[in-house]
Amino acid sequence: MSLDNLYRRVILDHYRSPRNKGRVKGENVIGEGKNPSCGDDLVLSIRLEGDDLVAVGWEGEGCAICCASASMLTKAIEGKRVDEALAWAESVKALVRGEEPKEDLGEVEALAGVAKFAVRVKCATLPWVALGIALDGEGEATTE
Amino acid sequence: MALGVSLRDRFPVLSRTVGDGKRLVYLDNAATTQKPVEVIHAVSGFYQESNANVHRGLHTLSEEATTLYEGARKSLGFWVGVDETEVIFVRGATEGINLVAQAWGGENLGRGDRVLVTVGEHHSNLVPWQMACKRAGADLILLPLGEDDLIDKEALARELERGAKVVAFTAQGNVLGAPEDVSGVCQMARTAGALSVVDAAQAAAHRRIDRDEWGCDVLALSGHKMMGPMGIGALVGTKTFLEGTPPWMGGGEMILDVRDRDADWAPIPAKFEAGTMNVAGAVGFHAALDVMRALLDEGMEDHISGMTRLAVDGLKARDGVHLLAKGEPHGVVSFWVEAAHPHDLSHLMDQEGVAVRAGHHCAKPLHRRLGIQSSLRASFYGYNDEDDVEVFLGALDRARAYLL
Ligand SMILES: Cc1ncc(COP(=O)(O)O)c(C=O)c1O
Numbered sequence: 001m002s003l004d005n006l007y008r009r010v011i012l013d014h015y016r017s018p019r020n021k022g023r024v025k026g027e028n029v030i031g032e033g034k035n036p037s038c039g040d041d042l043v044l045s046i047r048l049e050g051d052d053l054v055a056v057g058w059e060g061e062g063c064a065i066c067c068a069s070a071s072m073l074t075k076a077i078e079g080k081r082v083d084e085a086l087a088w089a090e091s092v093k094a095l096v097r098g099e100e101p102k103e104d105l106g107e108v109e110a111l112a113g114v115a116k117f118a119v120r121v122k123c124a125t126l127p128w129v130a131l132g133i134a135l136d137g138e139g140e141a142t143t144e
Numbered sequence: 145m146a147l148g149v150s151l152r153d154r155f156p157v158l159s160r161t162v163g164d165g166k167r168l169v170y171l172d173n174a175a176t177t178q179k180p181v182e183v184i185h186a187v188s189g190f191y192q193e194s195n196a197n198v199h200r201g202l203h204t205l206s207e208e209a210t211t212l213y214e215g216a217r218k219s220l221g222f223w224v225g226v227d228e229t230e231v232i233f234v235r236g237a238t239e240g241i242n243l244v245a246q247a248w249g250g251e252n253l254g255r256g257d258r259v260l261v262t263v264g265e266h267h268s269n270l271v272p273w274q275m276a277c278k279r280a281g282a283d284l285i286l287l288p289l290g291e292d293d294l295i296d297k298e299a300l301a302r303e304l305e306r307g308a309k310v311v312a313f314t315a316q317g318n319v320l321g322a323p324e325d326v327s328g329v330c331q332m333a334r335t336a337g338a339l340s341v342v343d344a345a346q347a348a349a350h351r352r353i354d355r356d357e358w359g360c361d362v363l364a365l366s367g368h369k370m371m372g373p374m375g376i377g378a379l380v381g382t383k384t385f386l387e388g389t390p391p392w393m394g395g396g397e398m399i400l401d402v403r404d405r406d407a408d409w410a411p412i413p414a415k416f417e418a419g420t421m422n423v424a425g426a427v428g429f430h431a432a433l434d435v436m437r438a439l440l441d442e443g444m445e446d447h448i449s450g451m452t453r454l455a456v457d458g459l460k461a462r463d464g465v466h467l468l469a470k471g472e473p474h475g476v477v478s479f480w481v482e483a484a485h486p487h488d489l490s491h492l493m494d495q496e497g498v499a500v501r502a503g504h505h506c507a508k509p510l511h512r513r514l515g516i517q518s519s520l521r522a523s524f525y526g527y528n529d530e531d532d533v534e535v536f537l538g539a540l541d542r543a544r545a546y547l548l
Contacts, residue, residue: 063485064547
């Protein structure tokens with residue numbers, strides 16, 4: 001299927017076996033994201049100690065792209081500082097818009113295939129927008 | 145005009161391919177139907193030969209355009225069994241219902257009045273009533289559907305007994321697809337002194353409707369779901385309703401006389417047609433009705449029932465696939481699949497040329513009651529055939545396997 005570029009193996013792997021699913025112990029920051037028209041609906045659960053994201057989990061429902069993106073997010077930002085995590089979020093958003101990311105995003109770069117499918121960009125970015133809101137904003141994220 | 149594959153060459157878009165050269169299997173007909181050459185030619189013919197504003201000039205083109213526009217109104221009036229003055233052209237079902245909710249509701253709904261709709265409504269027959277009720281301080285009540293997906297008549301009787309100003313309901317839902325007992329519901333509403341408003345957007349796409357057989361005060365439909373152009377539809381109301389309802393929008397054409405500070409309204413239907421109308425759309429809609437007549441004569445309704453049943457049986461035979469309809473759907477099959485999101489499935493199926501709808505289909509309250517966020521929907525029309533149903537089921541199987 002020519003969608004192999006969208007549904008890369010690593011994406012399907014995160015979708016089938018999501019990492020860090022569930023709320024973390026000692027959660028003290030949450031980020032909520034919703035795309036009402038497609039039903040993507042997730043919560044990032046974060047334990048922040050000082051400036052460090054020491055534990056990151058997620059729960060919710062959504063399409064494969066959104067769930068895989070959330071799962072990869074938790075792996076990518078755990079252990080990072082707030083400013084580093086926010087910089088990552090910006091890079092990922094640029095990546096799925098089809099731009100060259102400023103840093104090496106590791107397996108998250110598998111999301112680059114989304115750029116060719118305009119309707120799916122919002123699925124991929126939702127967890128990252130929710131992260132931004134959790135760490136430096138208020139309210140609920142949506143990428144619709 | 146034969147149905148199925150031999151009809152397809154009259155619908156130019158159906159001969160295109162999608163993805164890497166896959167035949168288009170268009171199964172999103174409940175959202176909008178494709179257009180036959182008759183309609184496309186009628187619209188472009190209007191602009192090439194007769195374009196002028198209607199009712200506004202004495203020159204040849206204006207007269208021709210007026211004749212064409214009013215000819216469309218006559219044809220639609222004849223189609224639904226009403227006098228042509230009872231046909232108001234609007235953008236579509238949505239605009240028609242908004243007209244009723246705002247113009248009639250604005251004048252007739254007050255604090256504590258009760259408006260009945262059903263839990264199965266398309267947002268276009270729900271949100272306008274929410275807005276009208278909020279403005280008036282009226283209560284909106286969502287009637288439950290029974291095991292057959294039709295209005296629960298006992299609940300309706302109970303609610304009517306407590307008093308209701310309006311019963312607004314769909315003649316055939318775009319998710320569950322069960323043809324409603326429209327005349328039964330309208331009769332109950334009439335006896336209770338409530339206005340009956342029928343959303344005929346889907347029903348009108350599948351069979352000829354007869355306003356008097358239904359016995360409704362007003363109905364709304366969309367041309368684009370009946371092979372006509374987008375942006376044209378009709379509100380069909382009884383003379384009593386239309387004459388007793390104040391105009392909705394003010395502007396050109398809807399007046400008899402205008403003074404500095406007030407105006408007199410034109411008689412119906414002009415009273416409700418302010419401004420320049422979608423004349424080309426009406427002309428195309430007229431052409432669509434002619435095609436519709438021919439296809440219904442060929443047995444389109446049974447043809448669509450057959451495909452629907454085949455799809456229902458095929459889906460029921462698959463593990464982990466759940467139908468939303470409990471009753472017998474016509475023309476649409478909505479379903480969800482365990483452990484696979486509708487958007488992923490629809491995206492994957494699209495790669496095989498299969499166009500199905502994923503989402504809440506503008507019926508969020510219904511999805512919420514069914515405990516799901518979104519679903520997939522396949523909907524059939526005269527140019528589809530059983531082979532399309534097989535391609536659809538096969539594509540669904542492969543998409544599921546891919547995600548597993
Ligand atoms: C049952 C039903 N009612 C109303 C509508 C609204 O029609 P339109 O968008 O053409 O105004 C639709 C179409 O989406 C529908 O399926």
